[in-house]
Amino acid sequence: MTCFRTVHAFIFRLVTSVPPSVAVSDLSVQFGDHSVLEGITFTVEDGSFVAVVGPNGGGKTTLLRVLLGLVGPDAGRATVLGHSPSEIDPDLIGYVPQVKRLDRTFPARAIDLVMTGVHQRWPFRISTEERTQALDALRRVGAEELADRSLDGLSGGELQRIYLARSLAREPRLILLDEPATGIDVAGAADLYDVLEADQGERDTTIIMVTHDWNAAYHHADLVLLLDGRQVGFGPPDEVLTDAGLREAFGHTGHAHAMLMG
Amino acid sequence: MQRAFLAGIVVSALAGYYGVFVVQRRLSFLGVGLSHAAFGGVALGLLWGVNPLWTALPFTVAVALGITAITHHSSVSGDTAIGVFFAASIAVGVILLTFKQSYTADAFAYLFGSILAVQTADLWVLGGITMLAGSTVPFWGRWAYATFDRNLARADGVPVDWDDYVLSVLLAVTIVAAVKVVGIVLAAAFFVIPAAAARMLSGTFLQMTVLAVLLGVVTAIGGLLGSYTFDLPSGAAIILVQAAAFGLAVLVGKHS
Numbered sequence: 001m002t003c004f005r006t007v008h009a010f011i012f013r014l015v016t017s018v019p020p021s022v023a024v025s026d027l028s029v030q031f032g033d034h035s036v037l038e039g040i041t042f043t044v045e046d047g048s049f050v051a052v053v054g055p056n057g058g059g060k061t062t063l064l065r066v067l068l069g070l071v072g073p074d075a076g077r078a079t080v081l082g083h084s085p086s087e088i089d090p091d092l093i094g095y096v097p098q099v100k101r102l103d104r105t106f107p108a109r110a111i112d113l114v115m116t117g118v119h120q121r122w123p124f125r126i127s128t129e130e131r132t133q134a135l136d137a138l139r140r141v142g143a144e145e146l147a148d149r150s151l152d153g154l155s156g157g158e159l160q161r162i163y164l165a166r167s168l169a170r171e172p173r174l175i176l177l178d179e180p181a182t183g184i185d186v187a188g189a190a191d192l193y194d195v196l197e198a199d200q201g202e203r204d205t206t207i208i209m210v211t212h213d214w215n216a217a218y219h220h221a222d223l224v225l226l227l228d229g230r231q232v233g234f235g236p237p238d239e240v241l242t243d244a245g246l247r248e249a250f251g252h253t254g255h256a257h258a259m260l261m262g
Numbered sequence: 263m264q265r266a267f268l269a270g271i272v273v274s275a276l277a278g279y280y281g282v283f284v285v286q287r288r289l290s291f292l293g294v295g296l297s298h299a300a301f302g303g304v305a306l307g308l309l310w311g312v313n314p315l316w317t318a319l320p321f322t323v324a325v326a327l328g329i330t331a332i333t334h335h336s337s338v339s340g341d342t343a344i345g346v347f348f349a350a351s352i353a354v355g356v357i358l359l360t361f362k363q364s365y366t367a368d369a370f371a372y373l374f375g376s377i378l379a380v381q382t383a384d385l386w387v388l389g390g391i392t393m394l395a396g397s398t399v400p401f402w403g404r405w406a407y408a409t410f411d412r413n414l415a416r417a418d419g420v421p422v423d424w425d426d427y428v429l430s431v432l433l434a435v436t437i438v439a440a441v442k443v444v445g446i447v448l449a450a451a452f453f454v455i456p457a458a459a460a461r462m463l464s465g466t467f468l469q470m471t472v473l474a475v476l477l478g479v480v481t482a483i484g485g486l487l488g489s490y491t492f493d494l495p496s497g498a499a500i501i502l503v504q505a506a507a508f509g510l511a512v513l514v515g516k517h518s
Contacts, residue, residue: 010265010286068417069417070413070416070417081499088433090417090418093417095414095417097411097413101411101413103286103410103411104413105286105461106286106409106467107411107461107464107465107466107467107469107470108410108466108467109465109466112466112467113410116407116410116418117412119403120407120418120419120420121403121404121406121407121420122402122403122404122409122410122467123403123468124402124403124468125468150465
């Protein structure tokens with residue numbers, strides 16, 4: 001199914017000249033004298049679900065920040081939906097940040113945050129039509145009843161769903177997620193992947209998810225990009241998440257590998 | 263007296279408005295730093311014999327821009343940059359005042375405020391500042407967005423760094439106006455206390471903004487009436503009424 005979708009997307013692109021969702025070639029990023037990413041090259045077709053896996057400090061979040069236009073490459077280039085990341089229409093991208101970054105002192109309801117997905121600014125007032133739009137997005141993640149709840153009282157899993165609803169509200173062509181399963185329980189994470197896979201199936205959305213969770217990458221992603229500052233591997237999960245690949249990226253395979261293969 | 267009321271109400275409304283960004287961005291120390299930095303500008307005006315508001319305005323704006331630029335372009339943290347500019351500006355003020363013989367009374371008035379000495383010319387300056395602040399109301403949505411999460415706003419194309427400069431300039435301008443009313447020592451409180459009290463009583467950022475402005479105005483009127491009735495220093499009276507409102511908000515607020 002995965003291969004079929006990838007081949008189909010490739011042929012579609014050849015016929016219609018539509019650019020790939022994400023194209024990265026020989027990308028390098030440095031912070032001062034420290035090289036964070038070096039020689040990264042990969043292409044993601046429309047409708048793919050890509051997991052970016054690697055150890056802490058392996059450059060996963062930096063790669064996401066490059067695709068969001070928040071960090072510029074020092075060498076090489078990245079294009080998102082055929083554009084430079086800093087020039088793309090933000091409406092086409094749904095970004096789901098790490099829940100732990102939330103400032104819980106900021107007074108806000110869940111629907112206020114979802115509205116930033118619609119208008120790219122904090123809502124002054126929410127019209128009936130806009131509220132319907134936001135509630136639709138919340139319904140898709142099973143969180144409609146949280147609309148008027150204060151953000152500071154929500155659990156990690158509930159917040160993750162609100163952030164996801166925020167990104168879905170703009171009906172993006174590409175969703176970028178930064179460690180979405182961090183701070184939520186196993187059932188919450190399973191719900192999250194269900195929603196993502198449903199959106200991928202219904203609207204051919206491309207999904208790029210940074211994660212340290214090999215298991216989730218193995219079972220949910222079509223493609224895995226394994227990073228350790230440089231590119232260790234890129235391809236279908238069973239070809240990339242091998243003993244040799246994990247040892248090269250993480251320095252060991254650990255018990256997790258036995259679990260995911262089991 | 264009418265001028266005092268007008269000045270007090272306008273300044274406290276503006277300070278309440280910008281205060282919500284100051285409080286939620288944890289910039290309370292910037293308020294303290296800029297109000298004290300204004301001392302250098304005031305001293306310059308006293309030395310040259312011009313209205314100190316005219317010299318304090320560009321001086322404080324330059325300090326605000328300097329603090330923002332250093333915070334953005336170096337590894338120095340915001341509070342350190344504020345600490346450096348704050349002390350250096352006071353030092354400039356102290357040195358400048360040594361060149362002026364009869365400075366004490368004037369400088370004292372600026373340290374602790376002299377709302378009853380607000381002149382018609384000061385009201386014109388306040389009017390200009392109010393119009394400037396009013397023209398930025400359309401930016402509330404994107405400033406609030408960046409206050410909530412800078413990276414989220416930046417990824418959505420909000421010019422977060424540019425807005426930091428604009429906000430710091432407007433903060434500096436409003437702080438100079440507050441210095442005239444409430445004095446250098448207490449001006450920062452105008453930007454912190456009403457907004458902090460409003461936070462305790464609000465469920466949304468819009469509610470917090472509106473409430474901070476209202477609380478600023480009501481406490482300014484209350485403080486000025488108290489000051490007039492009991493013959494107390496006006497700035498200190500306003501701040502004490504604000505502190506009482508804050509205490510009340512802590513007691514009744516659902517976010518305390």
